[in-house]
Amino acid sequence: xxxxxxxxANGQLRRLLAACLQxxxxxxxxxxxxxxxxxxxxxxxxxxxxxxxxxxxxxxxYFEVIGCHTGKRYRIYHGNGANVxxxxxxxxxRTGWCFVPNDHLVAGDVMLAQKIALETDxxxxxxxxxxxxxx
Amino acid sequence: xxxxxxxxxxxxxxxxxxxxDVKALFEAERRFKALTGAGFTAATRTxxxxxxxxRTFDPTVEETLFFPRLVGG
Numbered sequence: 001x002x003x004x005x006x007x008x009a010n011g012q013l014r015r016l017l018a019a020c021l022q023x024x025x026x027x028x029x030x031x032x033x034x035x036x037x038x039x040x041x042x043x044x045x046x047x048x049x050x051x052x053x054x055x056x057x058x059x060x061x062y063f064e065v066i067g068c069h070t071g072k073r074y075r076i077y078h079g080n081g082a083n084v085x086x087x088x089x090x091x092x093x094r095t096g097w098c099f100v101p102n103d104h105l106v107a108g109d110v111m112l113a114q115k116i117a118l119e120t121d122x123x124x125x126x127x128x129x130x131x132x133x134x135x
Numbered sequence: 136x137x138x139x140x141x142x143x144x145x146x147x148x149x150x151x152x153x154x155x156d157v158k159a160l161f162e163a164e165r166r167f168k169a170l171t172g173a174g175f176t177a178a179t180r181t182x183x184x185x186x187x188x189x190r191t192f193d194p195t196v197e198e199t200l201f202f203p204r205l206v207g208g
Binding site: 036037038039040041044081082099100101102103104105106108109112113114115116117119120121125128129130 | 144184202204205208
């Protein structure tokens with residue numbers, strides 16, 4: 001009798017824990033979802049990326065651009081600061097560049113502004129940038 | 136329908152206007168001048184999708200994107 005009640009309680013406890021776990025997962029997904037403005041920024045970015053850049057971004061969370069003045073290659077990582085890396089001929093990180101719009105913008109907007117700046121006015125973009133040693 | 140897209144705290148704000156409507160065109164040109172005068176960069180795309188920066192209002196452009204001045208982070 002006692003053993004049967006114990007088994008029932010154990011089963012109920014397991015079901016309760018499973019339900020709690022499911023709720024916790026749902027909450028985590030809800031909490032980590034991109035906000036509407038972040039989604040809007042990413043949508044705009046995706047509209048302006050070339051097909052090759054879009055594929056890179058979807059695969060690696062970065063995309064590469066070619067500087068319009070020097071022909072150098074830059075990798076723009078998902079983020080909104082210290083996310084531009086100049087690559088050498090072997091595609092290894094050479095220099096990090098930090099330049100961002102002077103308003104607080106979402107990551108998609110920041111990355112798009114960086115892309116357009118490097119592709120249309122590379123020298124101007126880097127003139128305003130701070131550099132750093134990439135890890 | 137032409138569109139001006141302005142990056143802002145909400146992601147972006149879009150202004151659609153009919154380029155054949157004189158009043159709407161005037162308003163779009165006023166907005167273009169106000170934004171570029173405030174330091175925004177105006178960019179459009181070629182037919183092949185490559186971006187280019189424009190400094191004068193072109194009423195025939197379908198889509199213009201404005202982003203704030205870039206500064207060292």
